[in-house]
Amino acid sequence: MNTWIRSTLLTGIAVTLVGAAPVQNRPQVTPDMVQTGSDIPADWQAPQTGFDYVKKDVMIPMRDGVKLHTVIMIPKGAHDLPMVLERTPYNASGFAPNNAPKMKDAVWSGDTDWADGTHILVWQDIRGKYGSEGDYVMTRPPRGPLNPTQTDDTTDAYDTIDWLVKNVQGTNGRVGMIGSSYDGWTVAMALLDPHPALKVAAPESPMVDGWMGDDWFHYGAFRTGNLDYYVGQMTEAGSAPAMPRDTYDEYEYWLEGSVGDIAKKHGVDKLPFWQRLTAHPAYDAFWQLQAVDKMVADKPSSVPTIWLQGFWDQEDIYGAVHSWEALEKAGHGANNHLVIGPWWHSQINRSAWNLGPLKWNGDTAANFRQDELIPFFDQYLKDGAPTHKMPSAMIYNSAENHWDSFADWKANEDRTLTPLYLQADKRLAFDAPGVGGEDSYVSDPAKPVPYIQRPITSGDEDRWRTWLVQDQRFVADRQDVVSYTTPVLDKTVTIHGAPVADIFAKTTGTDSDFVVKLIDVYPATNPENPEMGGYQLPIAMDILRGRYRNSFSDPSPIPAGTVQEYKFRLPTVNYEVKPGHRIMVQIQSSLFPVYDRNPQKYVKNIFFAKPGDYQKATVSIEHGGTGKSAVLLPLAGG
Template sequence: MKTPMIRSALLAGIAASLIGAAPYQSGKVTPEMVQTGSDIPADWQAPKTGFDYTKTDVMIPMRDGVKLHTVIMVPKGAKDLPILLERTPYNASGFAPNNSPKMKDAVWSGDTDWADGTHILVWQDIRGKYGSEGDYVMVRPPRGPLNPGTTDDTTDAWDTIDWLVKNVQGTNGRVGMIGSSYDGWTVAMALLDPHPALKVAAPESPMVDGWMGDDWFHYGAFRTSNLDYFTGQMTEAGSGPAMPRDTRDEYDFWLQGSVGDIAKANGVDKLPFWQRLSANPAYNAFWQLQAVDRMVAAKPSNVPTMWLQGFWDQEDIYGAVHSWEAMEKAGYGATNHLVIGPWWHSQINRSAWNLGPLKWNGDTAADFRQQVMIPFFDQYLKDGAPAHPLPSAMIYNPAENHWDSFADWKVNADRTMTPLYLQADKGLGFETPGGQGEDSYVSDPAKPVPYIQRPIVAGDEDRWRTWLVQDQRFVADRSDVVSYTTPVLTKTVTIHGAPVADIFAKTTGTDGDFVVKLIDVYPATYPENPEMGGYQLPIAMDIFRGRYRDSLSDPSPIPAGKVQEYKFRLPTVNYEVKPGHRIMVQIQSSLFPVYDRNPQKYVKNIFFAKPGDYQKATVSIEHGGMAKSAVLLPLAQ
């Protein structure tokens, strides 16, 4: 073993030898070694050997000179192929994110089944977003009182389609439009004045009426997560940030003040759309003139259209059904079809083997795309394609686990409604109740009822997507939730349509919200799927802001201590409650923080309620006598 002294001597010798060595010889500098200009070539393109498609980015001019960024994917050797167009605020380039030589592998999941070499795929950034020029306006109103300009998303769709059929090589000149959520709204806007080349359309979960029951409000109750959406959409042309959080639990975050307070603290109050929205909390002309279901009925088109949404769509559960109903009433039922699948929001574009604990027979979304949607489109887009007629409505039956087809799915107004009455002793039944009674609870804005079990974490997509199928036992023991339950059923109860909540109640406050849930209570033990034993599965639920009980456009204080009627429609269903199950109706006054808190004291604008406005209130649900609270069911005849 070498001593430290010997090791030091050896190191010193090595250093001396290096110092005395000859210097490094660099050699001759040749021209190829010299850096000149940028290392990023101006005209470099990746080789496309073996690719079965070509992808190009173009800027398509609109009638006012604004150019919109558009991604076009054409199969190699394309000849007489139709175009599938999607217009989006969510980055057109992101729909074909993968640099794969196979078209099917290059596109996102929603377009995989379309990327089979028989369709030209096109995605476009709407005005002001990502690569497109112009000003971005959130769900830009159509030309008219709210939009004095010369363009809107109807003209932009027209101009885009006109350019595509004239300039894309290999097309047969026919176009179909598709898209979900905001992209579904752009499809619906194109239908207001469709280009002659637009032959078929599918608005999926479209944003149709932001006040009545889609993204922004439900019957006047505001959906708080919109503030994050606003900062993401309207603080930059690309994707902006969500609001910062100083707490992990969203429940605690949204208790810090009114929505207006939180908007101001995070700069949302500087956004023009928030300013317009928060100044119009009631269903006035601002909302009525943007309601797409009204617009498509006023300007109906003959374009065959599939209005599609999810049974438990947690974001846009209102629009597709109401647009289809409006077209039906306008006499265009032959070319308009309703589809409701067993899905969360936009799940049609992903895999759909299950929804939370509910398991289906196969991948219901992929099967639908391949067996129904694409054949439906192709009959209008391709010469010689076989006819693929659709029924009036095609709606999944979650209890039976299969699709049901209806040649004559009636709109709610044409159905006979059967009252399911609240009864004494928290009972529920079809029999007319006896003497009048009531059940009371204290609603406290400081302790609102959560919509899912806490902690509620921002960005938890799995829980957000499935909250409408959350087992409701987690709130069953709360003193501010009242539940009414039928005896065990001895025969099947089949519901075809939209139930209607018809609640009589009084409150010690001068405002208040009413949440009504229609629930299928599973047997205590359920061998077919043990985790569903005793499960309280929501069939349909919604919230109604009490100030709008007499008029959606002209709110008024609730007279304290006086019985009032609160009547509102729940989401459309096709459902069978089986023998051995029970039906439950649950009522509460908050669903937080999906919806903002009602202060329960009448103020002019709840967005800007002050801390002292938030007050406890005793709410009494009436039943029997002259105040027969019920959920009206459209039962199968």
């Protein structure tokens, strides 16, 4: 051993021995020091000193024994208060996220106006999601051919309400249901066999028919972003992240292959709902038996109901309007009301001073909630509440910037439609064209028309929410987009209802998509709002997959080079095109990547198209002669 090290060690030992303290007795351990069990008590609750409510988490049993996680917020001192229930797949606990002493501060924005101390608020996780037991099934079909069990979201709503009125202290035994999107669907399902205590309802932007015009498809064209939703919704009980991206621009990402290819790359093909959906690309019994508008008309309830929608709803623009129309046509208009506001998807539950560049007179969502929705609910939920009559239809006039009330708003089939004809030289007029003609463009699946300006980035909520009001000049110069425009108007054109695209066209391919946009073209200058000078504002637009031109349930190839009629309904509007403006109709064959690409060669199932199936095609829009293409307008008084 090194002499220095040895010397140092010996010196240290000596010092230690000389300076060592006398040995102490071992510390005494008392019973209160001993750790047993968990440090998380089973029944601990935070003190709620100064809180104006009591919050409860309960598990409510359903008829088959499955228990559903439910959050209940009860104003302190509650006596004879009604309950407002929302059933959701999006985390019931998240609707009351804040540990704040005041109920208004504890809830999310959509419930602030309800948290006034005069309502008991209830949120529930549906089966299999977040804190609830059971199996999750996407928009679980009602009991019957597609659901052989004895439970569905109708029975779960019934059982939940039954438990609430029997077990919640301080309630008057009356319940209202509300919810948007998927939560709006749960409201509609509850109406198929409502509990007697369910006194009023408001499905907001409800998912009603996923094939015709809500989340999954629009007239057969698939909405690609659903893949991210399926991964987030169906890979765990909570919420999973979206699919990973290896490109910045979504446009490039979705060009990598068919939707089926991308689904397989990310494991989406293993999800049961994806397998069911892709096995039924046409409107067969799988979709028809889940169409809620048909179900509520077949089994109408007596519950007073507001069917609520946004004009520019980028996700569920179809359901509320068609449900209300179905009930109205079936003779049940007296207790059903239609409301359409100037909103994006679910904006009714947030602030709504504007929609993109469009500015409103006040917060249209908050004003509606406070002045119309809550008073409408309260008249059925509270003794002595004032009567609050709602018109048959209450629809915002975006051009005039105010609400219009209608005692006789008609279902579209009951309206007289006026053709606005496509003409030679890209003109548009109410007069029928003379001799026939056509305008052609080349549609290339390798270079589809983007729905907003590129780059299109994943997670850009602001652009996603407002894409339906984006200025359409960004595609005006593309060679695969054709636009027809009226002269400057000298009088107002008022549109009440749903325009119908009636396009005659031929293609060199054997399949094709047709996107039709009805647009208000602003004057070239606008001194009060310069950025709106020349703005091309979409009033209504939609897409039809050409294979379904004759039948939604039985697709067929398009005969190449043969003129065919493509007729489909656009979203409902209440709009005035002012003097000095022009009306434009814009037509194209892709709207990407909101909708998947049509190969333009007929294949049995577009989800699984091969690279060689994607082909260029020349599309010719006919006008005049026997092919009088037009957009049919429901004009005021029609």
